[in-house]
Amino acid sequence: MKRTSRPRTHRDAVLIGAGIMSATLATFLSRVEPGWRIEILERLDRPAAESSNPWNNAGTGHSALCELNYTPRGDDGRISIDKAVQVNEQFQRSREFWAQLTREGELTPAGFIHPVPHMSFVHGELNTAFLEDRWGALHEHPLFQGMEYSDDRVQINDWAPLLMDGRRGTVPLAATRTPYGADVDFGALTRQLLHSAQCTGVTVSYAQEVTHLTRLDDGSWEVEALSKINGAHLRYTADFVFIGAGGGALPLLQASHIPEGAYYGGFPISGQFLRCTSPAVVARHDAKVYGLASVGAPPMSVPHLDTRIVEGTRSLLFGPYAGWSPRFLQHGSLFDLLGSIHPRNVRPMLTVARDHRDLVRYLVEQVAQTETARISALQQFVPTASADEWELITAGQRVQVIKQVPGQGGVLQFGTELVSSSDGSLAALLGASPGASTAVSIVLDLLARCFPDRQPGWSAELDQLVPTREVSLSDNPELAHRTLQGTAEALGLWI
Numbered sequence: 001m002k003r004t005s006r007p008r009t010h011r012d013a014v015l016i017g018a019g020i021m022s023a024t025l026a027t028f029l030s031r032v033e034p035g036w037r038i039e040i041l042e043r044l045d046r047p048a049a050e051s052s053n054p055w056n057n058a059g060t061g062h063s064a065l066c067e068l069n070y071t072p073r074g075d076d077g078r079i080s081i082d083k084a085v086q087v088n089e090q091f092q093r094s095r096e097f098w099a100q101l102t103r104e105g106e107l108t109p110a111g112f113i114h115p116v117p118h119m120s121f122v123h124g125e126l127n128t129a130f131l132e133d134r135w136g137a138l139h140e141h142p143l144f145q146g147m148e149y150s151d152d153r154v155q156i157n158d159w160a161p162l163l164m165d166g167r168r169g170t171v172p173l174a175a176t177r178t179p180y181g182a183d184v185d186f187g188a189l190t191r192q193l194l195h196s197a198q199c200t201g202v203t204v205s206y207a208q209e210v211t212h213l214t215r216l217d218d219g220s221w222e223v224e225a226l227s228k229i230n231g232a233h234l235r236y237t238a239d240f241v242f243i244g245a246g247g248g249a250l251p252l253l254q255a256s257h258i259p260e261g262a263y264y265g266g267f268p269i270s271g272q273f274l275r276c277t278s279p280a281v282v283a284r285h286d287a288k289v290y291g292l293a294s295v296g297a298p299p300m301s302v303p304h305l306d307t308r309i310v311e312g313t314r315s316l317l318f319g320p321y322a323g324w325s326p327r328f329l330q331h332g333s334l335f336d337l338l339g340s341i342h343p344r345n346v347r348p349m350l351t352v353a354r355d356h357r358d359l360v361r362y363l364v365e366q367v368a369q370t371e372t373a374r375i376s377a378l379q380q381f382v383p384t385a386s387a388d389e390w391e392l393i394t395a396g397q398r399v400q401v402i403k404q405v406p407g408q409g410g411v412l413q414f415g416t417e418l419v420s421s422s423d424g425s426l427a428a429l430l431g432a433s434p435g436a437s438t439a440v441s442i443v444l445d446l447l448a449r450c451f452p453d454r455q456p457g458w459s460a461e462l463d464q465l466v467p468t469r470e471v472s473l474s475d476n477p478e479l480a481h482r483t484l485q486g487t488a489e490a491l492g493l494w495i
């Protein structure tokens, strides 16, 4: 095919990738700078087809109501709640943003968010003691009020009958339940945000894969994209570039050659879920139930049984089962991992390979798992589960961040990492947890970091969109209560 190259098109901002992160950033930018020409470039032919697709993630509105890895027990025996409080506050900011857009008629929450109680569920004496202590540390906190604890099988059966149907034995069990959790379809939310942004002039171009990023003499960027439709090379110039390419962000960060991105590497972990659509089974469960991770398992592999509501239909999801593939995107290339290894990140990557033998062993075991083993893991949650009612589906691809840390060589990190150039003209988002739930806090952080001089002019609009963006809700119980109540009313959630 003959390749054609076109003259450059200038944009104030180019956002790479049409997932939840770019959709959220585009919405903010179009509000604080209505005159800007903003372009989103997406390599696939539709939005939210990678991690933000509802079947590629678990749709948990991560607020640490049920995720036990956010409340470790310290060496002194006490439960640390700092991380849980931080994650919860980040989710409240997302709720505020979605609630404000809903009040303005830009979003329809029934299409993307639903009330689903969040539960934790554990077995054994040590774990039930941990859960009771965790509940003790959290339930009076303004953001966790309403959390209930029980080690009574009748009560747990009342909360989640599917967990108890057919359960035998006398091993101690315990659960906590918070009624006001949420299930979020981040794909539907992405589409709604993009639709609203397009109405204000943001352009979204599909089937354009960004291949090169070049710094120009005047400090702006040249963004080169390949049309997947006709092979044309398209060229844009932009004053600001956001690499919101999910798993594809690392290669593009490397292509930008900013010194801040030089020592990063990535380790891909794929996943699978079991999905049940049988109406009789689905009807017996209304909760997101998180357990404890097994030894060596990375934190995002904590098993959970989720009620999902996607396009108005309820189903159940269990997993994730970890897997391994060298691809950085579900629709990526087998050479993604190899291509990301450079002289500058090889040392941190080797250190991580040496220090994480438990993880490697865990992944090997997971990849080798048979269908019987997968169903047996599910039966820890749903004792009556039968293989013919659950189908295996492929989940999204995560690229865990490997970064160089002075004195430690390389560390493997399970959270997200925002990397930006010193002049704020380019930013990239690496990693995936807690992910989509915290998109609003990530974007607020990005705006503060990349556009410090514009903050005074933007603050009124930002305050309108996220009123508590600079306030600690934990330190203001009354404000926390009002915020939770206000966003619950706007979004149709429980309080």
Ligand SMILES: Cc1cc2nc3c(=O)[nH]c(=O)nc-3n(C[C@H](O)[C@H](O)[C@H](O)COP(=O)(O)OP(=O)(O)OC[C@H]3O[C@@H](n4cnc5c(N)ncnc54)[C@H](O)[C@@H]3O)c2cc1C
Pocket (backbone or CB within 6 Å): 016, 017, 018, 019, 020, 021, 022, 041, 042, 043, 044, 047, 048, 049, 050, 051, 052, 053, 056, 057, 058, 059, 060, 061, 062, 186, 208, 209, 210, 211, 244, 245, 246, 247, 248, 249, 252, 271, 320, 329, 395, 396, 397, 398, 429, 431, 432, 433, 434, 435, 436, 437, 438
């Ligand atoms: C198994 C799993 C479970 C998860 N569970 C949850 C959960 O319960 N709750 C939660 O909040 N988060 C969860 N997450 C995390 C969440 O899904 C992600 O953090 C979030 O979707 C990332 O959004 P994104 O926009 O950065 O990336 P994506 O949604 O992956 O979008 C990136 C886009 O960039 C495009 N792209 C890539 N390279 C290029 C290129 N070169 N040129 C143009 N376009 C490009 C891709 O095609 C894609 O459309 C989970 C993730 C996984 C994998």
